[in-house]
Amino acid sequence: MRVLGRQLGVEAMSLYNHVANKDDLLDGMVDLVIDEIEHPRLDVDWREAMRVRAYSARAAFTRHPWAARFIDSRVSGGLGRLRYFESVLGVLRRAGFTVDLSARAFSLIDSYIYGFGRQSLNMTSGDEEGMQAAESFLQALPTEAFPYLAEMASMHSSSPGYDEAADFAFGLNLILDGLQRVLDSALST
Template sequence: MPKTPASPARTPLSRDRVLHTAVRFADENGLGSLSMRKLAQALDVEAMSLYNHVANKDDLLDGIVDLVVAEIEVPEIGGDWKAAMRRRATSAHETLRRHPWATGLIGSRINVGPAMLRYVDATIGCLHTAGFSLQQADRAWNAMDSHIYGFTLQELNFPLVPDEYASAAEQFLPLIPAESHPHMNALARLVSSGAHNGVADFDFGLDLILDGLERVRQTRPE
């Protein structure tokens, strides 16, 4: 009798596999859809087996936040601090766009995973080594992160895509006549004509912050 083909070996369940699967699930379905039951189904295991690798839902969320943060470039300490912080900001923005659910989660939790601790410590170290006091460094990286998180959230949730801006501006014009809203009317006409694309510019805001921080760095803290 022919032998029955052996079933393929199942990949052992581990914390790393649980967390990476949870990140993929959240990317595809949104964080609101992530539950221990649905995650277990995605892994083809019983839900109770997950608790051998994550303590609870909070532990799962902390773990997936840390995986996302691990994708962000960590700034080098020493050298050109502006270039390092620019790369950090750009990397963070790109990472958060890949994981649209992560920005809100990062901002709403106290994150003490190893990737987050390394990321924050290197950021403070980069700024402090460049001449910022620790107090200035703290304010500096928080100002940058406010721009990164706020810009990303607006970009992800804005109701229009860039290709729709011109037509939307054209439709908006009757609501902002030049007699009562001259500046908005003029700007909307630039967008509707294609002379200005109206798209928010991440680097524009980043440049303003970095230039402002350079002025702060040149001051002497009390």
């Protein structure tokens, strides 16, 4: 709170006129980020609703890279967070997912979004600095000991033209396809 107060140019104690404590502040910050995520609509196919939500969440976490690690750690949820959870679960339940499968689907999709975002933050980018770092790594890599790693590193994320959005779509489509199969199986029994 002292650091935040300093950055805002106020005394840390004055912040307590607006929030009860650090947890209250983090809850509010997380709630604001979640409010930026497009809530899934009930009037579209569940897969499309989850796809739109995933892309919107990815964009929000790209704008606020600190937020993903706090979302699931917050005990109390603000109204924005609760409305968001309710809309996601509503789409899944209306599509025919059981309560248990809805929870699993929600967790799976969110784990993918958060994990992909974290990996993106840690990846070298396709800019010149990132390319130089990747080149240095490849030159130091004993390719005879790690031929598959060297092959992938030289042709994938460090290469010019790498399409991170296409990688995200590939994984998301696999998840949605798998969930559709689980849903179809559950509905046929």
